[in-house]
Amino acid sequence: MARNGLPTATTRTTGSAGGGVGESVPRPDGRLKVTGEFAYSSDLWHEDMLWGRTLRSPVAHAEILALDTTRALAVPGVHAVLTHEDLPTAVRHYGLEIPDTPVLARDRVRHHGEPLALVAADHPETARRAADLIEIVHRELPLVTDESSALAPDAPLLHPGRTDPHAAHVPHPNVVHRQPVRRGDVAAARRRADVIVRGEYVFGMQDQAFLGPESGLAVPAEDGGVDLHVATQWLHADRRQIAPVLGLPEELVRMTLAGVGGAFGGREDLSMQIHASLLALRTGRPVKMVYDRAESFFGHVHRHPARLRYEHGATREGRLTHVSARIVLDGGAYASSSPAVVGNAASLAVGPYVVDHVDVEALALYTNNPPCGAMRGFGAVQACFAYEAQMDRLAAELGLHPVELRRRNAMSEGSTLPTGQRVDSPAPVAELLRRVRERPLPPARQWETSEGVDVRQLPGGPSNSTHGEGVVRGVGYAVGFKNVGYSEGFDDHSTARVRLEATGGEPVATVHTAMAEVGQGGVTVHTQIARTELGVSRVILAPADTRVGSAGSTSASRQTYVTGGAVRNACALVRERVLELGRRRFGAAEPAWLSEELLLADGKVVTAGGEVLAGLGDVLGGEAVEVERAWRHRPTEPFDPHTGQGNGHVQYAFAAHRAVVEVDTELGLVKVVELACAQDVGKAVNPLSVTGQVQGGTAQGLGIAVMEEIVVDPATARVRNPSFTDYLIPTLLDTPPIPVDLLELADPHAPYGLRGAGEAPTLSSTPAIVAAIRDATGLALRRVPVRPEHIAPG
Template identity: 75%
Template sequence: MAGTKTTTGAPTDVTQKHNKGGIGESTLRPDGTLKVTGEFAYSSDMWHEDMLWGQTLRSTVAHAEIVSIDTVEALKTPGVYAVLTYDDLPAGMKNYGLEIQDTPVLAHGKVRHHGEPVALVAADHPETARRAAAKIVVEYKELPLITDEASATAPDAVLVHEGRTDEYIEHVPHPNIVHNQPIIRGNAEEAAKKADFVVKGEYTFGMQDQAFLGPESGLAVPAEDGGVDLYVATQWLHSDLEQIAPVLGLPEEKVRMTLSGVGGAFGGREDISMQIHACLLALRTGKPVKIVYNRFESFFGHVHRHPAKLYYEHGATKDGKLTHMKCKIVLDGGAYASASPAVVGNASSLSVGPYVIDDVDIEAIALYSNNPPCGAMRGFGAVQACFAYEAQMDKLADKVGMDRVEFRQLNAMEQGTLLPTGQPVDSPAPVAEILRRVKARPLPPERQWESSEGADVRALPGGLSNTTHGEGVVRGVGYAVGIKNVGFSEGFDDYSTAKVRMEVINGEPVATVHTAMAEVGQGGITVHAQIARTELGVQQVTIHPADTQVGSAGSTSASRQTYVTGGAVKNSCELVREKVLEIGRRKFGSYHPAWATAELLLEGGKVVTDGGEALADLAELLEGESVEIEAEWRHRPTVAFDKKTGQGNGHVQYSFAAHRAVVEVDTELGLVKVIELATAQDVGKALNPLSVVGQIQGGTTQGLGVAVMEEIIVDPKTAKVRNPSFTDYLIPTILDTPTIPVDVLELADPNAPYGLRGMGEAPTLSSTPAVLAAIRNATGLELNKTPVRPEHLTGT
């Protein structure tokens, strides 16, 4: 069988050996040099000597009945080994999904969005597979389109999904609403009567793509036991496994998954893309099958950030205290549910922002439509809300006549504040302080191309980004702050598993860490080694490839992996340490010098920096023995929000970030240069300070993208994507990226490992509204839509 062949480029152990590198130190990433030099093996680099290539045929229309599919000519193509449609799927489960199993493996009866998978081809060359797929003839009978709230919720609206039976259907007012979550606290109507000032706003947030650099790809290898080995880039191995195995008609133990090199994720790899398709073709042909999407196909192969309409009302007294808030958030989830229910929960529960408002009336909904499916992306519902509530804060501060930062500080939440869900914030919430810090930072000089005489413009903040140096360039400054939950919420059993082994190899004590955590660029493998060095006192740590042969680590999302999987590694290391101490007592007794120094090393949690006596004693203690322990770690339990009132302790931890944006706007050409995006953020404990700063700067840049350039354009008449390429879908490059000074606070959360706070998503929230606020400050325009385009600034 093909499963006996060698797979080239398969993941291997990563050994990290440093003289130091424990918790709190800036340890370099072991994969960093390989990635920047192009030597790192990504999933698209996987190869098998007798593999086939898979290709997906996708729908050319957004909503239609499938009248017929003719595969005869495709099957006749030389080099083609298989062509599959829905009718060729194994008996049993034929749908999948993260929360609602509403997504067909291949379209059945109808297609619901542009680019939906309809058929699969396996051939001996990728070009042969593409040509064969093009020969498949699909006859469609187009159906009316659902593209917005009005068309989705009309009494006579066509249903995107007929006969829904999922758990949310009982609580939604229309079958084309995936989920709705009201949050009612106090009495917003009565509180509004006490307001001296009221501001309202309608905001539009565009659809954003995760734009990861490595398109979806993987290699499925059929095995001799009738199962399959899948090497794939994903964010959640065990969730993929739970969705894949039933469709293949196999028990989970016969679907073995190994994480391959991941070229970025940002939420776009939480859902299944090519995994099931590759496995189906491999099992049908008995040969390994590799699927690699090109960039065009990648835009159709994963979910995107939900576009949104947001309607807000805030009130304040004349002394600046917030009185009430009303809002409605409408998220377009597209054709399939994906993570929309959870995104709704986040958007509603965080819609107030990091402010104290006792009286609120909130509703968030996600629609089914015939637009592209939307789901998880960095920030997960909180991004859209932050864009709206921060614009409202500026409007209201201006109405009251207060400084915009001081107005926010006056109303800022702190530890002990009750959220609109009734949940208290039980760890530090330094909202006022991070605002103070970004405001206190010195501003960069204006018109730097004039003040920096003789300097290369490329070296100046903002560099060559999108503006000129003409007389029409105007400076603007804006502020924003946001709140993001950390970890899975609303009663989800959020846990992770880690297996740690300690032994002596070549006379040196070595720790091996094995988890199913997906390393997608966040630096988790570096942190796991740091934890092992700190807890076990070793210098050499080996990180085993992530796979499904160890317990689940959950998804690399929700800013949770350092918190939860880091907690599991810490827990396992502590148990290993106890076992090693038992070995020492048994071998030497408590008075042997080797035992005494090893015990000091282990119990002190010290990292040895000189490679000296203590490590040698530890090696002597362990010689001939090994300890391996697999343990789980869970954060505190949460509960689902009440379906009518939204009350409940739905989140476990919160992350806060503030930004000050400085922009230069060419008011004649409508061009924007972002000069600086200063940020301050509380991270609880910086386990790896260098990595922390990198995460904050990366999230900030993604927020910049959605502010001024990123949007997937969907034709409202056809629901087709108009710009599925990096030629037309623009993302920030190094030339667009401003100076991003970072102020890191470390206010420990007593409930988290090492006091850490998940921090990867929070900077994505506040950078977007800060940039918009700065552009408004420069131009005086209202600008209630992302991204800001030249025509919005010039009126043309």
């Protein structure tokens, strides 16, 4: 990709024979990424471009009385300063599900870091300094920071006069959405329980912490539109929200995916897209915006922190009688994807177990805390931490091994979920647990080497805080399940355009989708599918942009399934047309063409018996065959608002972990020694790539187990640690070996039998680690992240 040319070049893949579905094909963008030539959204450059900067609220809740931009405008090099007053149309809010988020705050800010004003200048430092010169006159308002302050009779309302679809059924206007799930008769089942355990669990606020900060380039066009090059997870959803604010028809907002440095849910919501476009349209100059790390912590939503209260009952034989749960998620100041997160938390609240009597309530609050939304695992993660802790406590009460209790209650194909939905594809919950349990344990006391103690293998690591004294090992298990794709009746489709033509006599396939490649390897998968379906070796990937139909979001473990399905479907349609062309050209002379069973393989048309009829180059001649088509998975239904009943999900992913930890019980330091994972991926379309997804998801679960948390001061609702100095994500010294055991039990409803894979490992990794720390220490540990003071108080 040219440095200044934006991503105009295509990514070219020249595979030898093979390179199809099921092989560990290398990434088509790999070479550019290891040479430093891959153009991320923060690398873009344009002649005459300006740098944009956001002024953000220093306080969490305030009335804005005035913004004085005079001094900022006077700074040499400043080209524009924009506030709410400068917005061009009456559409001044956006949002993924509910348009409640101001583009720029008008008279009220609702969270720390909310955007107030924009500056464009000729140097990023000039823009930063000018933004600092904008005077904010404000009056602080009382804070809503938790359930009690949100639901108090006199609580300030975050969004008075709500008209969104959930407003009518929520118990309080500061509840974004509430979803019960009720099945059976919990009161009666409770009387049959021999053992009951109750617990309250707390899940901290996690950040996606993708490394490539929010950034992009907006270029004003002569037709009055804007060309926007950004890192996002869903180009078309961005455009739907951007265009009305700019007062432009969607076709004048042309979006191209720039290189994306990770996402994990944090790029579902808009960040700098509208802001950079406003500055570009105002100044008539290209505008680049790049958040620094501190701003990135304010520039995207986080994983919902949660309080979860559970009751589990079981018979002496270890069969679950009932589960009741109340899950309170803090959605922060704006809705983002809170409603869908609530739906997941409610419908997946009991975990991958058979429970006939269930009473669940999940809800998300509006507060003055930072807005929360999508992050890998999306509502299922918080629940899994709590229900797996409960299963361990039940096992202890019953004198059963934790895996044995889970095995006795494991759901399987044919089971019915608490939502009434029947599981109609393999659900190898017991088998995954068996696999991680039977794996040999890592040797004890690995820090004792022939050259003495290697402190790097001990809790505390190179800080040399123990040589093994006070160090105790523990082992923990967990399993989880996550829905794949968008649920609850959402029209979750994708689109692919596939073209087949001959270049120099050789067939070449071009695949064009709007799928956001965020690192997951979807681009690799598209080349593999095209090779398998069209029998070609050369596949060109066109840049992802809005010149083709929507691919839906790179979220919910859905892209290999849904956009992969769309590419496969478009390839099949291209194949049919190519065979028609061949029949027209050669069928009269060669009766084998009229056989129904013709395949494309190795660049040729062949019969099912293997007879070569023609090269694809000869069939195509000078013609190109092109198909663009949307593709959908089977539909889902909304959950009933009162009972939660409904066929809400399309597919599930299952993963189990065994964690081995060593804990310095005197200092409270934890070393995770090994995190073994077994996961059913249905079909490993790219084994190397899907294994990387499992490992990456596992490591993010480690982060929230023992390290990561956005700390919000309850007195001010201000974020206290917006930096990588104070928000700690796992390093190579914190992350252990992650052996992965892949099962491939085909889902008959999915393309190639595959299962979405990216999120499930993020669920079970966290509870497995905390179970292992409990095993080592005997402590209850009801909160993540587990901190040293929770293990070694005082």
